[in-house]
Amino acid sequence: MTTPSANSRAASVRLLSRVLQKQQPLEEALDPVLRGFPPRDRALARAITSTALRHLGVIDALIDKMLDRPLPEKAQDVRHILRIGITQILYLNIPSHAAVHDTVALVPDRSKHKGLVNALLRRIDRQGEKLLSKIDIPRTNTPSWLWQSWTGHYGEEATRRIAEAHLTEAALDISVKSNPEKWAADLDAEVLPTGTLRRATITSLADLPGFDEGEWWVQDASAALPAALLGDVTGKLIVDLCAAPGGKTAQLAAAGAEVIALDRSKNRLKRLEENMARLRLPVTVKVGDAENFAPERQPDGILLDAPCSSTGTLRRHPDVAYLKSQADVDKLSQLQARLLDSAAQALKPGGLLVYSVCSLQPEEGEAQIAALLSRNPALKREPVQANEIGGVGDLLNPEGDLRSLPFHLGGMDGFYAARLRKISTPSA
Known part of the structure; x- marks a missing residue:
C-alpha cells in the first residue's frame, strides 16, 4: 500500500x-x-x-x-x-x-x-x-549565464552575497492600508524601515487578523517601493500598466489615486478584481495591450512594472533560474523598450513615469533606462532620495535609481526602478 x-x-x-x-x-x-x-x-x-x-x-x-x-x-x-x-x-x-x-x-x-x-x-x-x-556552494548553485551576468555588473563579492541570499526562502512581507505599527502587533510582524511588515513564519493568510476585512495584502518589500516613487498621488490619474495581480494597484488606490489598471490577461485581471474587492478599493480595470494603450485623457503618472525575466525573485521562485536564459532577457528587453516608448507618449507633460522590473539583469534595468533617455529628450531622470524609501540609501544606485538586491534588508526581491519626468512634448 x-x-x-x-x-x-x-x-x-x-x-x-x-x-x-x-x-x-x-x-x-x-x-x-x-x-x-x-x-x-x-x-x-x-x-x-x-x-x-x-x-x-x-x-x-x-x-x-x-x-x-x-x-x-x-x-x-x-x-x-x-x-x-x-x-x-x-x-x-x-x-x-x-x-x-x-x-x-x-x-x-x-x-x-x-x-x-x-x-x-x-x-x-x-x-x-x-x-x-x-x-563552492554559491557558485555551484547559480547557473553560469546568471553568474557571468551578475559578476560583470555587480562584481564577484556582491554576486556571492546574492547567491547566498537565494539559499533562504523568502519571509512573508505585507503591505497595509494604514497604521503599520498596529498591524505589526496584530500580525506578529516587524516594521521594516521602508514601511513593509514582515512575518518570520508563513501561515494560512485567511487565518490572520485583518485579511477578511481587506486591511492588507501580501507584497515583497522591494515590490512595494516603485509605486511610492510617484509621490503624493491623491486625486491624480495614475495608470498602472501590466497591473495584475494588483499589489501596486492597491498601493496607489489606497493612497487616494484615481487608478486605471491595465493588463492584457483577462484571467490575471480577474484575480486583480477579486483582490480589489477584498481590499474594498475602487479601481478602473481595463483589458488591453500596454504597448498600444491610449487613455482618453493623459494621466498624471504611469507605473510600468514591465514583463521581465524575474531573476530578482529566485528566493520565492527558484525555478526561474532554470526556466529563463539570456535569450529570454534579450527578447524581453526589446519588449520593455517598446512599452517604455508607448508609456512616454501617453503621459502628459510634467507627469511622472516610474519603470520597474523584478530582475537583476542590467539589460532590463540600468541599460534600458540609459537607452530610453538617449533616444527621448522629452524625459529626464528624477533621482530618488533616500528619505523616500525609509532612509535606506543602500537601495539606490549612483544615478539615483532604485536597485534592491536579495541580501538587502535581511532579504528582499531584486528590483530595479527609475523615475522619469516628462519635461516636454516630443517633437513630431
Whole structure:
C-alpha cells in the first residue's frame, strides 16, 4: 500500500519533470499534479520540489561526483528521484531512514537503478556534510549565464552575497492600508524601515487578523517601493500598466489615486478584481495591450512594472533560474523598450513615469533606462532620495535609481526602478 508521504515524493518527481524537462513554471504545475492531495501532503510535495530547485546546482554536483558513469538520458526520473532524496536528507527536517526508504520505493523493482539509488542516498546520509564542504556552494548553485551576468555588473563579492541570499526562502512581507505599527502587533510582524511588515513564519493568510476585512495584502518589500516613487498621488490619474495581480494597484488606490489598471490577461485581471474587492478599493480595470494603450485623457503618472525575466525573485521562485536564459532577457528587453516608448507618449507633460522590473539583469534595468533617455529628450531622470524609501540609501544606485538586491534588508526581491519626468512634448 502506498503511503501519503510516498505519494508526495512521487508527486515531487513529476513536478521536477514538468519544470526541468517541460519548462513549466512550478506554480503552474502544482494544481494539475497535486489535485486531490490533502493539504499536508500537498505542502510536503511543494516543499521537497521547491527546496530541490533552490539547491539544484549543488545536488546535481553531488550526484555527478558519486556516480562512476553518467546516468543515461532516458533515466531522467532516476535523477529526479535522487534529487528529492538528497533534498530530504540534507535540507529538510525529515528522518534519514524515512527519506531513504520512501524515496528508494519510487524506483520500480525491476529497474537496474534501484540498488544505485539506495547506495547513493545512504552515502549522502553518511558523508553528505563532508561532501558539501568541498563544494563552492554559491557558485555551484547559480547557473553560469546568471553568474557571468551578475559578476560583470555587480562584481564577484556582491554576486556571492546574492547567491547566498537565494539559499533562504523568502519571509512573508505585507503591505497595509494604514497604521503599520498596529498591524505589526496584530500580525506578529516587524516594521521594516521602508514601511513593509514582515512575518518570520508563513501561515494560512485567511487565518490572520485583518485579511477578511481587506486591511492588507501580501507584497515583497522591494515590490512595494516603485509605486511610492510617484509621490503624493491623491486625486491624480495614475495608470498602472501590466497591473495584475494588483499589489501596486492597491498601493496607489489606497493612497487616494484615481487608478486605471491595465493588463492584457483577462484571467490575471480577474484575480486583480477579486483582490480589489477584498481590499474594498475602487479601481478602473481595463483589458488591453500596454504597448498600444491610449487613455482618453493623459494621466498624471504611469507605473510600468514591465514583463521581465524575474531573476530578482529566485528566493520565492527558484525555478526561474532554470526556466529563463539570456535569450529570454534579450527578447524581453526589446519588449520593455517598446512599452517604455508607448508609456512616454501617453503621459502628459510634467507627469511622472516610474519603470520597474523584478530582475537583476542590467539589460532590463540600468541599460534600458540609459537607452530610453538617449533616444527621448522629452524625459529626464528624477533621482530618488533616500528619505523616500525609509532612509535606506543602500537601495539606490549612483544615478539615483532604485536597485534592491536579495541580501538587502535581511532579504528582499531584486528590483530595479527609475523615475522619469516628462519635461516636454516630443517633437513630431
